[in-house]
Amino acid sequence: MLLCAAPSALAQTPVTGVITSNTTLRAAQSPYLFQGDVIVDNNATLSIEPGVTSRWRPPPALL
Numbered sequence: 674m675l676l677c678a679a680p681s682a683l684a685q686t687p688v689t690g691v692i693t694s695n696t697t698l699r700a701a702q703s704p705y706l707f708q709g710d711v712i713v714d715n716n717a718t719l720s721i722e723p724g725v726t727s728r729w730r731p732p733p734a735l736l
């Protein structure tokens with residue numbers, strides 16, 4: 674039996690809204706789907722491990 678999965682069928686970890694606590698994006702949970710505005714609060718740190726894949730909807734405007 675041959676099984677094939679389309680790329681869109683892969684699980685994605687959503688990232689939305691305001692990140693208010695220290696957060697690490699791990700390669701094992703990739704890909705991450707950033708949706709809308711994602712804001713890292715002043716008192717939070719966003720760390721991204723090597724090998725993390727991210728997708729953005731809509732395309733990002735990095736400020």
